[in-house]
Amino acid sequence: MSVEVRVPTLGESVSEATVATWFKKPGDTVSVDEMLCELETDKVTVEVPSPAAGKLAEIVAAEGDTVGVDALLASIAESGEAGSSTDVRERDGTAPTYDAPSGDDEVRKAAPAGGSDGGETVDIMVPTLGESVTEATVSTWFKKPGDSFAADEMLCELETDKVSVEVPAPAAGTLGEILAEEGTTVEAGGKLAVMTTGEGSGSGGAAAEPAATPASDAGDAPQDGARSDTEDAPSAKKLMAEKGLSDDQVTGSGRDGRIMKEDVLNALNQPKASEAPAAKAPPRAPSAAADADREERVKMTRLRQTIARRLKEAQNNAAMLTTYNEVDMSGVMDIRNEYKDLFFKKHGVKLGFMSFFVKACCHALQEVPDVNAEIDGTDVVYKNYVHMGVAVGTPSGLVVPVVRDADQKGFAAIEKEISDLGVRARDGKLSMADMQGGSFTISNGGVYGSLMSSPILNPPQSGILGMHKIQDRPMAEKGQVVIKPMMYLALSYDHRIVDGKGAVTFLVRVKEALEDPRRLLMDL
The missing domain is CATH 2.40.50.100 (RNA polymerase II/Efflux pump adaptor protein, barrel-sandwich hybrid domain)
Structure with a gap:
């Protein structure tokens, strides 16, 4: 088996x-x-x-x-x-006409003994959806009744609260009746459709497929014959169905011309060269109907609905509040410029700003442990460690890997770990464990030019620090106006566990440590 x-x-x-x-x-x-x-x-x-x-x-x-x-x-x-055919003979006492690649015993037993003419019906069921997931929504059917398919070819796609699940064909055959249409909610183990075995293109019948022969029918381009045997990516099929594109409108970049999701996106973004500039139409009076012609209504996927619901629940469950302050970055910039060459020569890594912020936050969390705690039911869990989440930019967006036990590490160790996590993030080599277990987070919107923002909490954490753009601003110092490199800091916190006094104290301690980095050395 x-x-x-x-x-x-x-x-x-x-x-x-x-x-x-x-x-x-x-x-x-x-x-x-x-x-x-x-x-x-x-x-x-x-x-x-x-x-x-x-x-x-x-x-x-x-x-x-x-x-x-x-x-x-x-x-x-x-x-x-001993071989799949031997196994079937021992179970059924008959010689099978094909060996289902899926390894499904029930489908093998349903295989007709007389070839493709005597196909039997097989139910297509909802597969196991994962732990704690009991239902899904039928998102897209890639086949319609009467279509033939090969074993393991994708028939439809289901969406759950967490992931998308593809349903492959249990054997080669023809799709009979679809019992769960697109948009229908189905339970694990439910019936999706009915198929007839032994009639699909991959059933191993005596009839040869024209596309498989070296010479195609008259009038068919060789490229079309090659594409007919190529299974496009299911995500690409889904997107083409949603946007009304056919496979001849998309150039596949995958193996044997396989169309990938990126190819569909590229086709949608490319202007249609065949369309000549249309004559300028006379302006028409604005109306609701005219606006509706330029709108597109797309049903939210089940996954997007879940994300929206959970984000709103995070706001509803936590008494989230943000307090602000500003910090003069002169002290950090001066000490960084003075020692960056020696630091790199000794430790082999550049001295950046993030290690200063990580150390300053660890220092402040020691004085205000509520910001590093979390609520579990009616209990408050105080953590005698700091697992610091640090935002890292990647081509696909921001991810937040965790520097574990950051409170026990020095500047060099923190910079090396942040550098390593940054490289792995950009190469797509981070594991899920690298991004879990954080007790406090630093979000650096300043790299994108953000001057001020209110970061949202990452439950169950009770605090997140928002860094912003360093900008020269006129400041009053000893009765005179001087230009200083200033940064706004924002601390979002859960007011259920962190009082206003604690939040302000935390932010002031971070400000003091950054404006005079020597305080970190003396634990002040």
């Missing part, structure tokens, strides 16, 4: 990944938990271990393919297997 290798859970809000590297090839022997392949997402790299010992029988998703959560990657023939 073969064992399926499927895409594991990729993390909250992550619904698809790209197959980066296969460490094994078909025919290789594998042991339990041995690494088979590596997947890359927008945030992290995920390794896929072998679920059983045996031989790698078939690779379904090649390197470069985009796959969804729970999608089929490969199949493994377990050790001691």
Whole structure:
């Protein structure tokens, strides 16, 4: 009996990944938990271990393919297997007409003994949706009744509160009746559709496909024949269906011309060269109908609805308040300019601003531990450590890896860890563990030019510090106006646990430590 290798859970809000590297090839022997392949997402790299010992029988998703959560990657023939056809004969006493790549025993038993003419009906069911997830919404059907398909070809996509789940065909055949239309909410184990086996393009029947022959029918371009056997990325299919694009309007950049999601986005962003400039239409009076013609109404995905609900719940559950102050950055800039060369020569890493802010926050959290605590039911959990979340910019957006035990580390160790996390973040090599467990967060909107903002809490944390742009401003000093490099600081905190006095005290201690960094050395 073969064992399926499927895409594991990729993390909250992550619904698809790209197959980066296969460490094994078909025919290789594998042991339990041995690494088979590596997947890359927008945030992290995920390794896929072998679920059983045996031989790698078939690779379904090649390197470069985009796959969804729970999608089929490969199949493994377990050790001691005599062959799928022998197994079916022993169970049924009949010779099977095909070997279903999915390894589904029930589908094999439903296979007709007389070939493609005598196909039997098979129910297409909702797969396991994950721990604590009991229902999903049918997002997109990639096939319609009467369409033929091969085994493991994507039939539809489901959306849950956490991830998107693709439903592959359990065997080659033809789609009969769709029981759950798009937008329908279905439960785990529910019935999605009915199919007939043995009639699809991949059923192994006697009829040969014209697209598989070297010479295509008259009038067909060779490129079209090559594309007919190429399965586009499910995410690309979904986007093309939503935007009303056909595959001949998109140029695929994947293997064998496979259309990826990025190709669809590029096609949508490109101006249509074939369209000549239209004659300028006479201006018409503004009306609600005219505005409606330029609007697009798109139903929120189940995942986006969940994100919106949870963000609002974070605001509703926490008594969130923000207090502000400003800091003269002259002291930090002077000491940084004085020692940056020696610092780099000794430690091999540049001396940046973030280590000063991390150390200043750790110093302030010692005096105001409420900002580093969290509420758990009717208890307050005080943390005798500081796991500092530090924002890092990446091509796909901001991520917040955690510098653990930052209160016990010096400037050099903090700068090295921030540098390492930054490189791994930009390369997409951060793990989920790297971004979990923070007790306090620093958000640096200043790198994007933000002068003032109110950062939102990251529950269950009770505090987050917002850094902003350093800007020269006229300041009064000893009765004279002088130009100083100033930065606004913002502390958002949960007023249920942090009083106003504690929040202001925390921010003042951060300000004092940054304006006179020598205070950090003397623990003042």
